[in-house]
Amino acid sequence: MSLPQIAVTGHAQKEAWQNKVLPPVEQLNMNVWSVPVPFPDNPMRYTLSYLLLGDGEAVLIDPGWDSDVGMEHLTAGLRQAGLGLSDLTGIVVTHFHSDHLGMAARLRNVSGAWVALGEHEVHRLAAYDDPDRFLRAHSEELTLWGVPADRLAEVAMDSTSLVHVKNLADPDLRLSDRSLVPIKGLEMRVITTPGHSPGHICLVDEPHGLIFSGDHVLPRISPHISLELPGPPNPLADYYKSLDLIAFEDEMEVCPAHEYRFIGMQRRAAQLIQHHRERSAEVLGVLNRNHPDTVWDVARHLTWSRGWESLRSFSLRLAVSETASHVVYLRSQGHEINVPVTGPHRANIR
Numbered sequence: 368m369s370l371p372q373i374a375v376t377g378h379a380q381k382e383a384w385q386n387k388v389l390p391p392v393e394q395l396n397m398n399v400w401s402v403p404v405p406f407p408d409n410p411m412r413y414t415l416s417y418l419l420l421g422d423g424e425a426v427l428i429d430p431g432w433d434s435d436v437g438m439e440h441l442t443a444g445l446r447q448a449g450l451g452l453s454d455l456t457g458i459v460v461t462h463f464h465s466d467h468l469g470m471a472a473r474l475r476n477v478s479g480a481w482v483a484l485g486e487h488e489v490h491r492l493a494a495y496d497d498p499d500r501f502l503r504a505h506s507e508e509l510t511l512w513g514v515p516a517d518r519l520a521e522v523a524m525d526s527t528s529l530v531h532v533k534n535l536a537d538p539d540l541r542l543s544d545r546s547l548v549p550i551k552g553l554e555m556r557v558i559t560t561p562g563h564s565p566g567h568i569c570l571v572d573e574p575h576g577l578i579f580s581g582d583h584v585l586p587r588i589s590p591h592i593s594l595e596l597p598g599p600p601n602p603l604a605d606y607y608k609s610l611d612l613i614a615f616e617d618e619m620e621v622c623p624a625h626e627y628r629f630i631g632m633q634r635r636a637a638q639l640i641q642h643h644r645e646r647s648a649e650v651l652g653v654l655n656r657n658h659p660d661t662v663w664d665v666a667r668h669l670t671w672s673r674g675w676e677s678l679r680s681f682s683l684r685l686a687v688s689e690t691a692s693h694v695v696y697l698r699s700q701g702h703e704i705n706v707p708v709t710g711p712h713r714a715n716i717r
């Protein structure tokens with residue numbers, strides 16, 4: 368079934384995306400600028416950071432991956448808006464992933480700006496206080512999911528992959544659902560949209576007709592919804608609810624954190640819901656037909672864009688944790704499924 372299409376508005380961004388180059392800095396209105404920040408060595412290529420100008424305030428949404436080249440691009444973008452780094456007064460981050468929160472710590476150091484995350488976002492630093500305990504629980508979980516012993520080292524996170532997570536900024540502010548971000552002269556409302564991360568938020572600027580969607584809704588790719596440690600027990604159920612919440616209208620311009628801007632939040636939410644429902648149906652088909660014993664077994668019977676055999680390390684970890692999120696979702700919908708997903712190790716990691 369084909370659903371109504373969205374209307375792309377970030378034409379220069381879409382062209383840049385297709386040509387595999389960085390899109391230009393753009394001024395969207397008197398108060399809002401779009402500043403692409405390179406995401407080195409990643410197929411997403413960039414994070415779209417947004418600069419909001421209030422009364423004597425300059426606030427960045429999602430400053431992007433922490434790198435020198437990213438810092439150069441941010442500095443140049445701010446200069447185009449007539450500002451320097453030290454003029455920043457705040458940093459709002461849609462979720463804790465490193466391609467969004469990464470640069471916040473460095474920017475806070477040079478500007479003294481506050482850093483804000485959603486009230487339910489993972490307190491990642493606490494979970495990493497005892498990295499050995501975390502890594503033990505993580506590898507117990509992967510083993511429970513049927514990751515073969517000889518692939519465990521490849522699939523699991525290790526202490527080096529924790530390093531950049533450990534350096535992420537601890538927020539100064541926690542933003543609650545439906546509250547206004549404290550920026551004088553702007554009306555930027557927080558909508559809590561868990562799913563892609565436990566405490567993801569979107570920001571709605573109704574007076575200017577803009578929705579900043581982070582990774583919750585992107586125009587082309589569908590965000591990963593993974594069962595995470597630590598994390599809520601049924602992220603896919605959360606994601607469906609969050610799509611309903613954000614699709615309250617269809618005419619505002621959507622400013623995502625990757626790819627390009629568009630109009631048609633309701634249309635895109637409907638496509639994303641359809642995509643995930645089809646995937647759940649595929650998982651259910653495998654469960655009924657192949658009688659798999661583990662999440663790994665389910666995953667290897669599913670279709671993957673470049674084939675299951677081509678998945679390695681990080682991609683493979685995403686693939687199994689995404690499959691796990693479908694299994695727990697289907698179980699919550701009343702399907703009797705005997706594949707083990709959660710064990711006692713979860714209780715030790717919050």
Ligand SMILES: [Zn+2]
Binds near residue numbers: 466467582624625
């Ligand atoms: Zn992202």
